[in-house]
Amino acid sequence: MKLKISKTKQEVALNFSRYLAILIANMEEVHIALSGGSTPKIVFDELAANFQTDIDWSGVHLYWGDERCVEPTAEQSNYRMTLEHLISKITIPEENIHRIKGENEPEYEAKRYGAFLEENLPKTNGLPKFDLVILGMGDDGHTASIFPHEIKLWHSEKYCEVAVHADSGQKRVSLTGQVINNADTVVFLVTGESKAEKFKEIKNKSGAYEDYPASLVNPSSGRLLWFLDESAAGITSTQS
Numbered sequence: 001m002k003l004k005i006s007k008t009k010q011e012v013a014l015n016f017s018r019y020l021a022i023l024i025a026n027m028e029e030v031h032i033a034l035s036g037g038s039t040p041k042i043v044f045d046e047l048a049a050n051f052q053t054d055i056d057w058s059g060v061h062l063y064w065g066d067e068r069c070v071e072p073t074a075e076q077s078n079y080r081m082t083l084e085h086l087i088s089k090i091t092i093p094e095e096n097i098h099r100i101k102g103e104n105e106p107e108y109e110a111k112r113y114g115a116f117l118e119e120n121l122p123k124t125n126g127l128p129k130f131d132l133v134i135l136g137m138g139d140d141g142h143t144a145s146i147f148p149h150e151i152k153l154w155h156s157e158k159y160c161e162v163a164v165h166a167d168s169g170q171k172r173v174s175l176t177g178q179v180i181n182n183a184d185t186v187v188f189l190v191t192g193e194s195k196a197e198k199f200k201e202i203k204n205k206s207g208a209y210e211d212y213p214a215s216l217v218n219p220s221s222g223r224l225l226w227f228l229d230e231s232a233a234g235i236t237s238t239q240s
């Protein structure tokens with residue numbers, strides 16, 4: 001794993017935005033799976049505010065790594081968050097937005113989205129291939145919507161599965177491991193002190209790291225980048 005450690009959450013957003021601008025500039029068509037959560041929200045704000053002239057979105061196709069089974073207008077919708085903080089502020093063809101339809105019956109939508117990926121993404125290793133999958137990591141080591149108590153879903157033969165949040169019982173549709181690890185590049189955006197313990201265990205392959213779905217992210221391309229702030233990287237102010 002390659003680490004890009006920044007002092008603050010804002011600097012993570014700036015550094016990743018620069019990375020994304022270069023990746024998009026070098027490709028005519030780019031298929032990107034987005035993450036939900038608070039860290040991507042700051043990245044989207046950065047992209048919308050400071051990268052308007054740096055990125056031509058016309059060849060970019062946006063997908064989601066996971067979505068809550070709610071209406072697209074609901075507060076908890078990852079699509080709604082992305083629409084408010086990025087899509088509504090950039091020029092991107094509407095037909096390039098491929099949301100997971102959280103309003104559909106979950107099992108039906110997991111099957112539909114999996115079939116959509118099969119039909120619309122390039123293939124490598126006989127599997128749909130994203131150019132970039134952006135992930136976060138929960139305090140419990142979950143990623144996308146694969147939670148520790150359902151880690152078996154990571155190994156599913158399906159491209160998408162229905163997951164259930166352990167505390168809220170909320171259903172979610174999530175990409176599974178074989179699609180995530182088939183991506184050309186996977187980037188984790190992880191910030192905040194609450195992630196430091198799990199990140200350290202995953203980096204050092206120590207403790208209960210094998211119980212954390214985030215530890216299973218290992219793209220066959222080998223391109224796995226972690227964009228972290230010092231808090232998540234466990235660097236205290238006296239060390240930096």
Ligand SMILES: O=C(O)[C@H](O)[C@@H](O)[C@H](O)[C@H](O)COP(=O)(O)O
Binds near residue numbers: 136191
């Ligand atoms: O739908 C979601 O909520 C995300 O896909 C989820 O996996 C998120 O990435 C982590 O919970 C980290 O979220 P933060 O970026 O807020 O720490």
